[in-house]
Amino acid sequence: MSEKKMVKFIIQRQDSENAAPYEETFEVPYRPNMNVISALMEIRKNPVDASGKATTPIAWDMNCLEEVCGACSMVINGKPRQSCSALVDQLEQPIRLAPMKTFPVVRDLQVDRSRMFDALKKVKAWIPIDGTYDLGPGPRMPENKRQWAYELSKCMTCGVCLEACPNVNSKSDFIGAQPLSQVRLFNAHPTGAMNKAERLEAIMGDGGLVNCGNSQNCVQSCPKGIPLTTSIAALNRDTTIQSFRRFFGSDHQ
Amino acid sequence: MASNREFFNRRLHSLLGVIPIGIFLVQHLVVNHYATVGVESFNKAANFMGNLPFRYVLETVIIYLPLLFHAIYGLYIAFTAKNNTSRFGFFRNWMFLLQRVTGVITLIFIAWHVWETRVAAAFGNEVNFQMMQDILSSPFMFGFYIVGIISAIFHFANGLWSFMVSWGITVSPRSQVIATYVTIVIFLALSYVGISTLLAFV
Numbered sequence: 001m002s003e004k005k006m007v008k009f010i011i012q013r014q015d016s017e018n019a020a021p022y023e024e025t026f027e028v029p030y031r032p033n034m035n036v037i038s039a040l041m042e043i044r045k046n047p048v049d050a051s052g053k054a055t056t057p058i059a060w061d062m063n064c065l066e067e068v069c070g071a072c073s074m075v076i077n078g079k080p081r082q083s084c085s086a087l088v089d090q091l092e093q094p095i096r097l098a099p100m101k102t103f104p105v106v107r108d109l110q111v112d113r114s115r116m117f118d119a120l121k122k123v124k125a126w127i128p129i130d131g132t133y134d135l136g137p138g139p140r141m142p143e144n145k146r147q148w149a150y151e152l153s154k155c156m157t158c159g160v161c162l163e164a165c166p167n168v169n170s171k172s173d174f175i176g177a178q179p180l181s182q183v184r185l186f187n188a189h190p191t192g193a194m195n196k197a198e199r200l201e202a203i204m205g206d207g208g209l210v211n212c213g214n215s216q217n218c219v220q221s222c223p224k225g226i227p228l229t230t231s232i233a234a235l236n237r238d239t240t241i242q243s244f245r246r247f248f249g250s251d252h253q
Numbered sequence: 254m255a256s257n258r259e260f261f262n263r264r265l266h267s268l269l270g271v272i273p274i275g276i277f278l279v280q281h282l283v284v285n286h287y288a289t290v291g292v293e294s295f296n297k298a299a300n301f302m303g304n305l306p307f308r309y310v311l312e313t314v315i316i317y318l319p320l321l322f323h324a325i326y327g328l329y330i331a332f333t334a335k336n337n338t339s340r341f342g343f344f345r346n347w348m349f350l351l352q353r354v355t356g357v358i359t360l361i362f363i364a365w366h367v368w369e370t371r372v373a374a375a376f377g378n379e380v381n382f383q384m385m386q387d388i389l390s391s392p393f394m395f396g397f398y399i400v401g402i403i404s405a406i407f408h409f410a411n412g413l414w415s416f417m418v419s420w421g422i423t424v425s426p427r428s429q430v431i432a433t434y435v436t437i438v439i440f441l442a443l444s445y446v447g448i449s450t451l452l453a454f455v
């Protein structure tokens with residue numbers, strides 16, 4: 001027990017939304033199977049940096065601790081991913097943590113992911129079934145289609161696909177892959193399909209679908225393995241048809 | 254409809270890249286390949302193209318206006334990206350970067366190329382084999398032409414790939430992979446045509 005194994009962390013910190021970021025180094029005693037969050041918790045217990053200087057505890061977000069809520073995303077050794085499923089044993093040391101800069105930093109590793117929820121509202125990523133009377137059961141969904149759509153429904157709005165995209169940045173208002181793929185999900189649903197045109201029109205607006213430049217980083221980075229670029233290409237086809245319908249036809253709703 | 258302006262512009266940008274600019278590029282490379290046959294053939298072909306009826310109308314509508322739109326909007330698109338190939342070194346991300354880099358190189362090349370040939374022609378110089386031979390006798394200009402032509406061809410071939418995605422033609426991952434192979438073949442074939450033409454002038 002004399003020589004305790006330590007894990008070194010270099011963490012990018014930021015005291016408030018508009019403050020300048022700075023780095024601090026920490027050393028955390030190694031435990032088998034530890035993940036990045038357990039190390040952050042360890043630092044929180046005793047917020048002293050590697051040189052022995054006392055500091056403030058690090059702020060970060062977390063919730064499910066099993067890679068389904070998306071809250072704990074951060075940039076770990078240069079890659080955006082979930083800190084709850086980032087195992088220290090599988091990471092190169094020193095481990096570098098930074099916030100996902102695509103989002104406004106609230107404090108330290110904590111970011112404001114509102115833009116994704118706003119985008120979901122913008123593209124109407126829901127199925128409107130509320131009425132003033134009982135509408136009865138909707139059309140059924142074929143089982144094979146349900147299985148396929150289930151893959152799209154795994155999105156946890158973690159923001160990794162936005163962080164990875166070269167076209168989602170401060171110079172552009174591109175909404176990114178995450179809300180787009182949800183449009184495909186809700187348009188695939190037999191009841192949701194009744195509002196298909198509305199959602200397509202929404203993603204044909206500014207900052208929408210056409211801002212995709214096909215770097216395909218999103219599909220390579222999505223922790224849930226969602227076929228984002230297939231969704232985007234499918235929506236490209238749907239919006240092409242929608243635009244022709246609107247221009248040449250009359251029944252385009 | 255105002256909120257759909259971006260959609261329209263981006264789709265127009267994509268379409269113009271293939272029709273007419275892409276078609277013109279292929280046609281231009283193929284016709285100039287007559288240079289490998291001989292001085293006579295090249296001059297005859299250049300003459301034929303240069304003396305088409307309504308030449309100025311055709312040039313303006315098929316080449317200059319679409320190219321101007323594609324290039325200016327393309328510059329805007331290129332400079333709104335924050336390239337991140339160092340963090341995400343995937344094949345398609347590199348193609349994304351190269352599409353933008355070759356677009357800018359192609360723009361510089363085309364500007365110079367038009368200046369040297371069409372503008373010179375407007376001042377009374379004749380565009381013929383001799384003219385190209387003079388230009389390409391400088392090793393610097395020869396290198397510049399190689400880079401410019403390869404850039405334009407790469408940009409067109411890879412652009413064809415993303416065109417097929419942009420319009421929803423290649424949706425499945427498999428069709429996109431096959432499109433990658435097809436566009437690589439197009440890139441190699443057109444590069445052969447372009448380079449062998451250049452070599453005919455030296």
Ligand code: HEM
Nearest residue numbers: 213267270271275324327328356357360412413415416419
């Ligand atoms: C020989 C002339 C050119 C040809 C044949 C050509 C062709 C194409 C094609 C076919 C595309 C694909 C469209 C799509 O993604 O749907 C494209 C995209 C693009 N072009 Fe060009 N282009 C030419 C010149 C230029 C120039 C001068 C620029 C200026 C910088 C430029 C910038 C771009 C950019 C940035 C894209 C990517 C658009 C995106 O991914 O959203 N191109 N081009």
Ligand code: SF4
Nearest residue numbers: 155156158159161222
């Ligand atoms: S699509 Fe994937 S990467 Fe993007 S927010 Fe959803 S789960 Fe995260």
Ligand code: FES
Nearest residue numbers: 065067069070084
């Ligand atoms: S805490 Fe929910 S994904 Fe990590």
